[in-house]
Amino acid sequence: MNNVHVRHAVAGDLGLLSAWLGRAVALPFTPAEQLWVAEVPAQEASGQTALLGCLRLVPAIGVALPRVSYHVGCTVHSAAELGLHHRQRTLLLGHDHTGASELTDIAWLREEQPLAEQAEVLQHLLAVALLHMAQHRRDYSQGLIAELPGPRDSAGQSPFWQGLGRHFFSGDPQACAAHHGPAWRSWVAALLPRQPIYASFLSLAAQNAIAQVDGHALLLREALEAAGLRYGHHINVEDGGPVLEAQVNDLPLCAQARSLELCAEDLPMPMPMPLPLPMPMPMPMPMTSIWWLALTQQRGVIKLRGQAIGRVLAVAQADLQRAQLQPGQLVWCAPVAPLNHSPMA
C-alpha cells in the first residue's frame, strides 16, 4: 500500500526533473511554494533511490507574469423564420485564473512502469499537495487549477497551435518554451487575438484539439478528476489542453482533512447492525476506511487503514509500528475515498 515515498525536492533532483520537463527547473523561491518528488522508498530500492515523479504547488499564479488561457464559450445565431439555429464555440483570451493556486510541473516515470503504479505515484503526489493545502489554507487561494497538455503529433507539433497561434507568431513554440521557460506563454499572449475567435475559423484538426488531452497525460487527467478537479471551459493557449479547476474547499480530500489522535487497537470488523424496520432515520456509524496520513516533511504521506471515532483515529498496532507512529500522536489526515457521513462524535 505504501511503495511510494514523497519528499521535498532537493538540488540533486533538479537534473532529472529538468530532463523530464524539458526545461530548467528551479527549487521553490517562496516558502509557500512546494516542489515534491515521489520515489521508491529507500529500504526497498537496495540503497539507491529512484525518482518516480514530481509535482509543484504554486500559491498564486498570474501575479508576477499575467497568466493567459482561452475561455471556451458558446454563441448562438438563431433565426426561426430561416430555420436557422447555429451554435458556435468561441475562444476568448483572458486572465481568468489570476490569483489561483496551481498544481504544475507534474511529471512521472512512465517507461516500463505498470499503469497502476504510475497512478499510485500521481495519487501520492496529489494527496501530499492537497493535504498540505488543507493544512495551510491561508497560504493558498480558494481556486486551484492544473493545466493538462493538449494533443501533439509524432513530431511534437500541436494541431491547435498550427490552427491558431502559428498565424500570429511565427516562432517555434517548443524552442521558445525551452528557451524562456513558462513565461514565454505570457509573452506570446501579447501577439494573440484579443477579441473572441469563432472556433469554426480554425482548421478542423485545431477545432478537434480543443480541450483534448494528449494520450500520455490521460492518467493525470483521471487522477486530477478523481481528486475533484473539473474542466471549467478554459484551455491552454499553446496546445488547447484543458485547464482543470476546483474550489479548494470543495475538494473531498481538503474538505475532510482533519487532525486526529492516533490510537492503537485491533480494528473491529465492520458489522452490519440488525436494523429494526421500518427505520425512521439512517443511523450514522463509525466506518473503517483508508486514510492518508501526512507525516513529517521527510516522509510525505502514507496510506493506513483506520477508523475515525470522534477526534481519534484507531489504527492496528502492527500498522502503527510499521509506520513508526506512536499512539497519542496527533496526525493531519484525510480519508482516501470521501466518507459519506461524518464520523460519530
Added chain:
Amino acid sequence: MNKQVQPAIDAGPDPDPGPGPGPGTSTSTGPALDQRFDPHRLLLRAAGPADLDAFERCAAASATGITTLPADRSALQDKLERSAQAFGSSDDSSGEEIYLFVLEDLATQRVVGTSGIAASAGFADRFYSYRNEMVVHASKPLAASNRIHTLHLCHDLTGHTLLTSFYIEPGYENTLAPQLLSRGRLLFIAEFAERFSDRIAAESPGLSDDNGRCPFWDAVGRRFFDMDYPQIERLTGGRNKAFIAELMPQSPIYVPLLPEEAQWAIGQLHPVSELPFSVLLDEGFDAETYVDIFDGGPTAEARVALLKTVAASRRMALQTAGTTGLSLVASTQRAGFSAMLRQGGMNIDSASAERLHLPTTGSVRTAPLHMPAQSSGARA
C-alpha cells in the same frame, strides 16, 4: 491587404450587336476609348415606370452580386414607382428615396444602361459593412511585432448616400457612356444636395464565379448560415439586408485565420465592376476602408463635396460661353432630370435643350469631364 485593383480584364469581343465599335477596332487591349463614337447620342434621364422592360433586361443581364437590381419584375416595378415618386414629389426628402436613371442611346432609341442613388443607406435600419482595421500585436521579450488585418462589423456607412444599380451594355463599355451614366448622378446630387447626405458610398460586387461560388462568403458567412451565396443573395434581394447581417458574427474577424483564397478576395472586384469602380476611384472615392459583409467586395466611400465632378460643377446660364473640351451638362429640374455630354462650350442648341428639359433661358449644372489617362495602369 489585397486592396489593389486588378489590371483591367479583357472584356473580350463584344457579344452585343449594339452600335459600339465595329469589328476589328476593339480587340484585346482593354477598354480603350472608341473615339469614333459620338457622345452626343447619349442621354441620361430619370427612369419611369415605362422603363420596366428595359430594367428587367438589364437586371437579367447583370451578374450575380448586383443586388440592388432585383431580377423579379414586380420588385423592379415597385422600385421604379418609388423612383418616379422621388423625382416628382414636392415633399422634402425623408431619406427613404431612391432615384433610378436610364441611359438612352438617342440614335437607336434604346435604353443601354441603368444607374441609381439611394438617398440614405440603410434607411430606417442599419447599413452593415466590414471595416478594415490593422492592429499591431507586439511582444518585446519575443522580439516580435505583427500587423494583423481584422474586419470589424460596423454601421459606419448608415445614412450615407449610396450609389447603386450600375449596369451598362457591354457594347457601350468602350464609349463615354459609362462616364455619363455614373458621373451624371453626381451632378444630380450636387444640384439637390439638400436631399442627400454629405457623405457617399458605393458597393461593388466582389469575387464570385459563374456558379455563384464566392470565396469570401464560403470562408465567413457560410459558417453561420450553411447557405450558398446565390441563396443568400435571393434572401437579401427581397428583404432587408440588415436582417441577415444581424446573424453574422459580431466579433472582429482575424483575417490571418481565413483560407488564403478568402484573404485574397477581400477588397477584390468582380470583373464586371472594374469599369464603374474605376470611375469611382477617379472621382476620388476611397476604397481602402470598407468591404461588403457578404462577398468582400470593396465599398468605396467619400465626402460628396470633394468628388471631382461635384467640386468642379457649376451652375451656369444656358447661353454662357463655356470652356472648351468635354463637359457633363445636367438640367436643374428634379422632375424629368436629364444630363448629356457636350463637346465645346455651353452653347446648347435648342434640340438639346429640349431633350434636357431646359427652358431656353434657364441654367444648367455642368462639370468638365476629365477622363483619366487612357491606360489600364491608371486604374490601379
